[in-house]
Amino acid sequence: MRDDLGSSILPCRLTLAAWRRRSEDPRGERKRPKTLTQSGQSVISWANTCISSHQTFAKIMDFYKNLTVSDWASLIPFGIACAAVGFGVKTVVDKQIGGPCNPKIRKGESKVVDTVDIEELGNKAVFCRCWRSSKFPYCDGTHNQHNVACGDNVGPLIVKKKD
Known part of the structure; x- marks a missing residue:
């Protein structure tokens, strides 16, 4: 679904408190949301909002700062699984693509040339x-x-x- 500005709009359900927070800009002024109704669905969109704002990064960092020791411990198996998958993918890619053909010989030179009489x-x-x-x-x-x-x-x- 697209609005008249060409940006995509996704249907969403918002609580009243979330709607009030989203409809206020940093200066305290209210922004008026656009409401479109199509096929019985109400779609609300706000202009000038970005999901990749600096606030999003701050919220992510707050999430990690507030984890307890048991939360971190529960993330260990997931981290091990991610490392194992990454190592497996690297192994397969290295076999198919390969690394540099010269692993150690005179790496300081831009081109290795030998002359034999x-x-x-x-x-x-x-x-x-x-x-x-x-x-x-x-x-x-x-x-x-x-x-x-x-x-x-x-x-x-x-x-x-x-x-």
């Missing part, structure tokens, strides 16, 4: 592509554990001389 390679060199090697840029086989843990299939880059 071909003459120094010898017959064969094995380079890390999973970013988990403790001998980076050379592979130490850490990608095997990474592949099992993450369901990945990354392997090393092998550079060797032609026979």
Whole structure:
């Protein structure tokens, strides 16, 4: 249901005291509510009211300030359940999206670049592509554990001389 100003209006039931509180502005002047009747329902709306005002935040904080120890204790299971759901969602999202591919190697640099002289390679060199090697840029086989843990299939880059 919409009023003539285009804002949505929801049906509500108000007590007389609540109606009086809502119909007074901070200066003590009365605001006149709009009343629309449609299909047998009376709908009351007030102009210039916002549910996200500073008073709403203050009321929420008052609610938490007035909780007793037993009230806080009864919230513990709910908090644990929320933490468990959050951890579960994070685990699923991390498996699907993954974290950064470089977890620890030279994080202070904007771009990690290594140069290896071909003459120094010898017959064969094995380079890390999973970013988990403790001998980076050379592979130490850490990608095997990474592949099992993450369901990945990354392997090393092998550079060797032609026979």
